[in-house]
Amino acid sequence: MSDYRAFYPGRRVMITGGLGFIGSNLARHLVGLGADVLLVDSLIPDYGGNLFNIHGIESRVRVNVADVRQATTMNCLVRDREVIFNLAGQVSHIDSMRDPGTDLDINCRSQLTLLEACRRHNPGAKVVYASTRQIYGRPERLPVDETHLVRPTDINGINKAAGEQYHLVYNNVFGVRACSLRLTNVYGPRQLIRHNRQGFIGWFIRLALEGGEIEIFGDGSQLRDFVHVDDAADAFLRAGATDAVNGEALNVGGLEPIAHKDLVTLLIEVAGGGSMRLVPWPPEKKKIDIGSFFSDSTRFTTATGWRPAVSLRDGLSTTLEFYRAHRDQYIGGDEAPPVS
Amino acid sequence: MSDYRAFYPGRRVMITGGLGFIGSNLARHLVGLGADVLLVDSLIPDYGGNLFNIHGIESRVRVNVADVRQATTMNCLVRDREVIFNLAGQVSHIDSMRDPGTDLDINCRSQLTLLEACRRHNPGAKVVYASTRQIYGRPERLPVDETHLVRPTDINGINKAAGEQYHLVYNNVFGVRACSLRLTNVYGPRQLIRHNRQGFIGWFIRLALEGGEIEIFGDGSQLRDFVHVDDAADAFLRAGATDAVNGEALNVGGLEPIAHKDLVTLLIEVAGGGSMRLVPWPPEKKKIDIGSFFSDSTRFTTATGWRPAVSLRDGLSTTLEFYRAHRDQYIGGDEAPPVS
Numbered sequence: 001m002s003d004y005r006a007f008y009p010g011r012r013v014m015i016t017g018g019l020g021f022i023g024s025n026l027a028r029h030l031v032g033l034g035a036d037v038l039l040v041d042s043l044i045p046d047y048g049g050n051l052f053n054i055h056g057i058e059s060r061v062r063v064n065v066a067d068v069r070q071a072t073t074m075n076c077l078v079r080d081r082e083v084i085f086n087l088a089g090q091v092s093h094i095d096s097m098r099d100p101g102t103d104l105d106i107n108c109r110s111q112l113t114l115l116e117a118c119r120r121h122n123p124g125a126k127v128v129y130a131s132t133r134q135i136y137g138r139p140e141r142l143p144v145d146e147t148h149l150v151r152p153t154d155i156n157g158i159n160k161a162a163g164e165q166y167h168l169v170y171n172n173v174f175g176v177r178a179c180s181l182r183l184t185n186v187y188g189p190r191q192l193i194r195h196n197r198q199g200f201i202g203w204f205i206r207l208a209l210e211g212g213e214i215e216i217f218g219d220g221s222q223l224r225d226f227v228h229v230d231d232a233a234d235a236f237l238r239a240g241a242t243d244a245v246n247g248e249a250l251n252v253g254g255l256e257p258i259a260h261k262d263l264v265t266l267l268i269e270v271a272g273g274g275s276m277r278l279v280p281w282p283p284e285k286k287k288i289d290i291g292s293f294f295s296d297s298t299r300f301t302t303a304t305g306w307r308p309a310v311s312l313r314d315g316l317s318t319t320l321e322f323y324r325a326h327r328d329q330y331i332g333g334d335e336a337p338p339v340s
Numbered sequence: 341m342s343d344y345r346a347f348y349p350g351r352r353v354m355i356t357g358g359l360g361f362i363g364s365n366l367a368r369h370l371v372g373l374g375a376d377v378l379l380v381d382s383l384i385p386d387y388g389g390n391l392f393n394i395h396g397i398e399s400r401v402r403v404n405v406a407d408v409r410q411a412t413t414m415n416c417l418v419r420d421r422e423v424i425f426n427l428a429g430q431v432s433h434i435d436s437m438r439d440p441g442t443d444l445d446i447n448c449r450s451q452l453t454l455l456e457a458c459r460r461h462n463p464g465a466k467v468v469y470a471s472t473r474q475i476y477g478r479p480e481r482l483p484v485d486e487t488h489l490v491r492p493t494d495i496n497g498i499n500k501a502a503g504e505q506y507h508l509v510y511n512n513v514f515g516v517r518a519c520s521l522r523l524t525n526v527y528g529p530r531q532l533i534r535h536n537r538q539g540f541i542g543w544f545i546r547l548a549l550e551g552g553e554i555e556i557f558g559d560g561s562q563l564r565d566f567v568h569v570d571d572a573a574d575a576f577l578r579a580g581a582t583d584a585v586n587g588e589a590l591n592v593g594g595l596e597p598i599a600h601k602d603l604v605t606l607l608i609e610v611a612g613g614g615s616m617r618l619v620p621w622p623p624e625k626k627k628i629d630i631g632s633f634f635s636d637s638t639r640f641t642t643a644t645g646w647r648p649a650v651s652l653r654d655g656l657s658t659t660l661e662f663y664r665a666h667r668d669q670y671i672g673g674d675e676a677p678p679v680s
Binding site for chain 2: 097100101104108109112113116147149150151152153154155158159161162165166168169172173287288
């Protein structure tokens with residue numbers, strides 16, 4: 001896999017959710033490699049798509065605003081694409097519990113729509129799906145590898161798991177080559193930090209930026225692993241360029257786990273601001289708490305040579321720099337109040 | 341659990357898919373126990389609902405024709421029900437591969453609709469969901485217990501798995517008590533045998549009835565376990581009457597596995613007609629073949645005392661008698677041709 005970058009010059013690729021956090025960072029890598037990049041994004045408010053995310057590469061990508069649930073549109077857009085990075089999704093587990101039907105539409109129906117579009121109109125495409133460590137639920141052992149049961153604790157996790165499995169079935173039955181990457185907590189520039197409903201790491205970064213108080217539930221000993229978005233993008237590039245992982249769902253995790261309280265301590269140190277407070281678990285949060293989690297990415301590393309390269313300290317530092325430089329694009333405007 | 345039957349006299353129960361195969365047999369048991377039985381069924385042609393299935397108990401049940409996807413209807417119907425046996429579903433894996441969107445609607449959206457109806461309008465209800473061994477996919481060891489990975493090989497299996505997981509999340513997070521029974525191959529009177537898209541056992545029975553040739557793929561050594569519908573109904577009764585299995589998804593399997601060729605030999609003997617032919621695996625079927633499968637129901641037996649009681653020979657014999665007596669209600673009319 002040393003030459004996976006050589007696969008991309010001139011390659012016709014598509015990124016669904018291409019104006020979102022991971023999608024736009026991946027787009028930057030692909031533009032750098034000389035790929036022909038089509039970004040599809042619905043730009044639904046609150047979901048993470050942001051036109052500023054492609055600031056500086058606007059002239060080197062094609063943007064098509066569309067909803068992935070819309071079948072005739074997707075039938076058209078997939079036709080000439082060789083690799084499809086399928087990152088569109090509803091990622092808020094809080095939203096999924098309030099409105100499970102919309103989560104189902106976006107995380108299940110839209111995946112079927114895309115895969116049917118490939119099956120019927122471009123069966124030669126390769127599809128790489130962005131799954132999540134969230135589908136494992138509360139781990140029964142650590143680190144979590146792919147032999148661990150998938151037992152999501154929320155609607156979003158269930159629907160993401162179904163979305164992943166569709167890809168594997170289309171690979172195995174219909175020959176639409178596909179694989180799935182189970183990403184752990186991804187962080188970095190261009191993440192949505194406008195509200196706190198899309199995972200804690202972006203919100204912690206925002207609070208540190210603003211010198212705010214970061215609340216941690218319990219004693220802060222719960223472990224997590226983190227992947228910088230550049231490492232995540234590299235994982236997608238490798239998966240897109242090889243047939244060695246077709247039909248597989250593989251973990252893409254961080255270098256080493258860190259306790260919440262140590263993460264926040266590091267973040268405050270790197271940011272030069274913010275504070276930490278331990279608060280008791282709210283009962284309704286405790287019900288869906290998964291305890292400690294970190295993943296074992298050995299299978300993906302073995303298959304593709306991928307390894308995370310960005311240390312947490314460096315990653316947090318450049319992320320904070322990015323938001324400081326572009327604060328107005330990510331904070332402010334019509335903000336929803338934080339959800340407690 | 342010796343007194344689980346005493347739970348039902350006067351109990352207000354609802355069965356979704358109540359005019360279908362398992363639903364209508366369960367209704368007969370509940371009527372016998374003196375329960376207040378509401379049957380909800382969409383009567384979508386080809387799906388298994390059949391008004392003749394409640395022949396003889398029509399006056400002792402209430403039938404409400406409705407589509408479980410229809411939220412306002414479900415909000416109304418669940419209100420006074422104490423136990424909901426949730427059996428409505430699209431059960432054809434063949435149909436799911438042709439039209440995955442409809443399978444998603446019926447096996448995912450409708451489950452969310454029912455569970456949301458309970459969450460918002462009847463959070464005290466107990467829900468028992470009919471899941472399937474199909475969600476396990478191709479087993480990596482036998483017998484399959486609940487620690488085995490869920491890796492469906494088709495769209496129907498994926499959506500049934502999601503439907504099951506919704507129930508567990510609503511139990512764990514929203515307090516709507518729910519559990520799921522992973523049924524193995526169920527057979528018996530009142531199964532749809534009008535076409536061959538709902539599993540092989542009903543179709544084999546029909547062919548034997550008509551003196552036809554029963555084709556088995558490969559050498560016929562693949563193992564399966566079978567549960568008579570009366571045993572399946574007893575499993576639902578036990579699960580509905582106890583809180584010991586809330587939040588659990590448990591196997592409900594057969595007495596002992598039998599090879600396809602031995603099953604068909606037994607069926608031909610009991611039926612006094614029909615013949616068997618071994619044919620090579622069609623390549624597109626081989627791709628989704630799961631090899632041998634049989635399940636371990638120890639957990640459910642331990643929790644509820646349930647054990648299958650009907651032998652395969654006796655079960656096939658009474659099933660054949662039933663269809664001989666009521667042939668016109670289950671065969672004929674506007675039949676679709678068999679799917680190959």
